Amino acid sequence: MNYARFLIVAAACSMVLATAVFGQIGERLLINGYSSFEFEKQLDEQGEGDPNGSFDADLFDLVLNVYATTRLRIAADFSWEHGPASEDNRGNVVLEYGFGEFIVSEALRIRAGKMFTSFSIYNEIHTAKPAFLTVKEPLSTNKNEKFGSQFRFYPRWGTGIAILGNGQLGTLDSDYIIQVTNGEQDYSDNGANPFEEDDNLAKSFLGRARIYPTPSAELGVSAYYDRFNATDSTGALDGSENDLFSLGSHLQVTGDAVGLELEYVFGLISGNSGTLNRAGLTAMVYTPIRDYFVPYLRFEYLDPNFDVEDDFATLIIPGLNIQVDDGLYVKLEANFLNSGANNVQFNGIGYTELKAAIAIGF
């Protein structure tokens, strides 16, 4: 009897304690996230799209923010892409970012950990489908390695430290970020994990500054520099190093009647084998109708190497983004891709692909 009483009292105490602890954690922890489900069907026989009309459990993503103190925030973003099943080696699981941020003042915050490379508009939201209108982020300025370039303009992530903040530049609102990270490493993978260990002395540097001429307009410039070990045609390190430099500019206008997004990135890679210049452009116009329907038209262009003729790739995307409910978006679009004969990804092929997506943000 006494034992039963003891158990009841102990269970009651545990519940009270658990409620109190959960309450404390609940006040400090914020959970957000997003999910995206997609469908793609290539209409032409030839092309790099999906000829089978597949459904894609694109991703499920959780964003956690823990407020350890008034000034200290820990942020993490976990992503499960394409229905991961590790036993079958399918899909992808990734820590998109995981860092601590300390607020010295609004003009100076310090981050340390794994971060997105804060270049231009899209890299920081490159999987966050509810955050942009189109089904995919731009290939020409964000995923150029899938559009005919040998290297990206900048890596998706970096591990290191950053300072960032916002304030007034004259009479204009502005913000900035400077990141110093290990940078990317040679893509042939010689065993090193750039989020754990650098494979050379050089660090990468990223800087971005943005000004807001009006509450609806954003103008930004970004620059990225890194030096990485070069490889020969077999993928083996050849003992030399390449410099990678990319310079971007962007403009966003989010008017009530018309919106506009422009991104331009110029990049160069230089090393023993010479210098490669390339550039990418994205332009999008859209017009919100009654808050819920947003027709859009995007144009993308990439010149992967100024010295190679006819290696361009272009993409024209008319589409419609429908806000069905708060945070629930349906996207429908057509992708008209065209390429030059010397484009290494598409080899002169042009094709059309229909894409649809359901994106949920919370």
Place this chain on the structure above:
Amino acid sequence: MKCKKYLFAITMLTLIVLAQHTGIAQEKGIIIVHKSVPTDSMSSSDIQDIYMGRDLLWDNTVKIEPVMLEKKHEITKRFLKQILDMNYSKFRRFWLRKTYSGNKPGPKYLDSIDRMIEFVSQTAGAIGYVAVTDIDKEKLKNCKVIYVDSLPAF
């Protein structure tokens, strides 16, 4: 026949444009803050800085905790239009981008006036808003009403 088609297209376009001019709530609102907040008046621009995530701390000491009422409340539309100069969809998308890119997440959303008043009353650094008709002096005793651009209501 062609003329009819053009007429139909023009009519549809006109309807779409007219439909976009949705009215905003006529009822005015007030800005409320926790009684510990060290100010009695703010400009619209100050409040924009808070709700757009540019200002994070009161006097560089206390964390600012902005809260919003859910979209179903008419006063939210008025607050967004009059103070932030944007509609709800634009505001949501702005914060989706900020949150997913690693920045501090945006304002908390609360579903009722009572919860709004309760939150602002009990949370140091909190700022929110209610409609003028929702003012209940007893309930607001732990809050301060803030003048915006030298006016008591927006």
